Amino acid sequence: MRLLLGILDRVRPIFEDGGKLRPMKPVFDATENFFYAPSARTQNAPHIRDPLDLKRFMSMVIIGLAPCVVAAFYFFGLRMLAMIVVSYAAGGAVEMLFAVVRKEEINEGFLVTGLIFPLILPPGLPLWIVAVGVAFGVLVGKEIFGGTGRNPFNPALVGRCFLVLGYPGVMSATYIVPGSGPLGRLTEYVGVEAMTRATPLAEAKQGVVAPIADLFWGNVTGSAGETAAIAIIVGGVFLVLTRVANWRTVAGIIGSFTVLGLVLHYARPDDFAPVGWHLLAGGLLFGAFFMATDPVTSPITNGGKWAYAVIIGAATLLIRNLTGYVEGMMFAILLGNIAAPVLDDVAVRLRLRRLQHEG
Amino acid sequence: MTTLIIIVAAIFTNNILLASFLGMCSFLACSAKIETALGLGAAVIFVMTCTTAINYGIYYGVLVENAPLLKTDLTYLQFIIFIAVIAAFVQFVEMFVERFSPALYHALGIFLPLITVNCAILGASLFMIIRRYSLAQSVGFGFGGGVGWALAITLMAGLRQKMGYSHIPKPFQGVAIIMIITGVMAMAFMGFAGMVSIQ
Numbered sequence: 001m002r003l004l005l006g007i008l009d010r011v012r013p014i015f016e017d018g019g020k021l022r023p024m025k026p027v028f029d030a031t032e033n034f035f036y037a038p039s040a041r042t043q044n045a046p047h048i049r050d051p052l053d054l055k056r057f058m059s060m061v062i063i064g065l066a067p068c069v070v071a072a073f074y075f076f077g078l079r080m081l082a083m084i085v086v087s088y089a090a091g092g093a094v095e096m097l098f099a100v101v102r103k104e105e106i107n108e109g110f111l112v113t114g115l116i117f118p119l120i121l122p123p124g125l126p127l128w129i130v131a132v133g134v135a136f137g138v139l140v141g142k143e144i145f146g147g148t149g150r151n152p153f154n155p156a157l158v159g160r161c162f163l164v165l166g167y168p169g170v171m172s173a174t175y176i177v178p179g180s181g182p183l184g185r186l187t188e189y190v191g192v193e194a195m196t197r198a199t200p201l202a203e204a205k206q207g208v209v210a211p212i213a214d215l216f217w218g219n220v221t222g223s224a225g226e227t228a229a230i231a232i233i234v235g236g237v238f239l240v241l242t243r244v245a246n247w248r249t250v251a252g253i254i255g256s257f258t259v260l261g262l263v264l265h266y267a268r269p270d271d272f273a274p275v276g277w278h279l280l281a282g283g284l285l286f287g288a289f290f291m292a293t294d295p296v297t298s299p300i301t302n303g304g305k306w307a308y309a310v311i312i313g314a315a316t317l318l319i320r321n322l323t324g325y326v327e328g329m330m331f332a333i334l335l336g337n338i339a340a341p342v343l344d345d346v347a348v349r350l351r352l353r354r355l356q357h358e359g
Numbered sequence: 360m361t362t363l364i365i366i367v368a369a370i371f372t373n374n375i376l377l378a379s380f381l382g383m384c385s386f387l388a389c390s391a392k393i394e395t396a397l398g399l400g401a402a403v404i405f406v407m408t409c410t411t412a413i414n415y416g417i418y419y420g421v422l423v424e425n426a427p428l429l430k431t432d433l434t435y436l437q438f439i440i441f442i443a444v445i446a447a448f449v450q451f452v453e454m455f456v457e458r459f460s461p462a463l464y465h466a467l468g469i470f471l472p473l474i475t476v477n478c479a480i481l482g483a484s485l486f487m488i489i490r491r492y493s494l495a496q497s498v499g500f501g502f503g504g505g506v507g508w509a510l511a512i513t514l515m516a517g518l519r520q521k522m523g524y525s526h527i528p529k530p531f532q533g534v535a536i537i538m539i540i541t542g543v544m545a546m547a548f549m550g551f552a553g554m555v556s557i558q
Contacts, residue, residue, distance in 0.1 A: 098528075140539060140543065141543075143528075144528060144531045144539065145522065145525050145527060146525040146527050150524070152521060152522065152540070161546050161547065162546070315550070319550050319551065319554070322553075322555075323550065323552060323554045324552065325553075328550060331547055331549070332550070334546070334547035334550075335547050335548075337547075338514050338544055338547055339514060340521075341517030341518055341520060342514055345393055345517055345520070
């Protein structure tokens, strides 16, 4: 590690003011920050006591995603590695371009977006579509709003929504059948030439209902990271316990989905499948734990968070069961993102009114 | 029942702004603050509901061939008649708002008279003819369309207030970023496509 630090210190002057590669300073900073804490020190108060910064926040999310990544590798093979690399490369290129041109830092936020994006895609998707999607998501979902922390929409979901609407055929025909046995597909690199099959949510519309145990352990088709409910729950509970993900959002989504699902299943059993099955199928858990809880795009106030979660839960259930789309989680979270600022505004107003009455 | 379906469809699946992209001008200009957006949204709901009802009466009572009041076929006059009805009605609303809510009147400024040329309102009346709605369905469509438009502009106002803190690249500032947000909103509303269908 000394060696690396030595190299960084030696090349530092080239990137400082007056150096030859001054415009590439964001790239140098990002490399340095990735391995070490930044070398800048605060000169006077306030000094930070607990450095819970964006970097640690994002590192927590990556640790939380680890079980899903492992599950994705097990079920869908080494192709996942290629998808992750492409996602980081294409999205990182857009991110770097903006950082260099706008003379800003490269943010750690992209580490999460670039990892989540392949996990919410069909595992057999052609790599160039992965690149197009992540580039669109980072560009339109984040960078033109000013980068990490300023984006009103979840960048990964903007990218995926673009792909679902733009390449619907490919997006629905590249769900690879998962591997099984002790090694799964860990030693294979398979693309669409392997057998593909519709997702459980799509098959349920034809009356074929996948067993709940398969949904729980992940032995079903689906987007790469969303199939194994057990991996999502393990990683998600870790995020909730470390308070990186807000429990109100998660509880609100799952609660509203369950209650509405029970009522509608009881009222019209032909149109609505049992709610326990729906909870484990598709991207509901993954979205609830990892995507809806994004602190930037969800409301800030607690009241706003509850309302936001109810909108997402209800919209997912309605879109899944009543529209032509088999999965509604992506649209639901985007709708929640759109409503988030208004919900915050309403929550603040209600609070102010109550304070005025008391005071 | 069909009226209820039409109301829901006009709000979500066939949102007049996000699916048909009608009424963009006042949407772009008046969505900077939530209060203004709500005020204008309420005005549009009111005007749209009432004008579809009035225009329905005029179209089927006078303009169509063998109408109860006039036997000649005058449907080619529908555009000019509809616009005249809407303009007259907006004048009425303007006087009403000025009398009862001067603050809102000043906040809306020039945009209240501009509802006259809000294409969403004329669009609602024309859709009602094209889709052959009954009176109840037409009023439902006008009301739902207005609510959908008000919903879209309120959500946009919230996003724009939040974006006040953003550091947007220069070429995208102003109308450009609003158009892009409208596009993403339309993408998200695509999720409702097919939930309930109107022709």
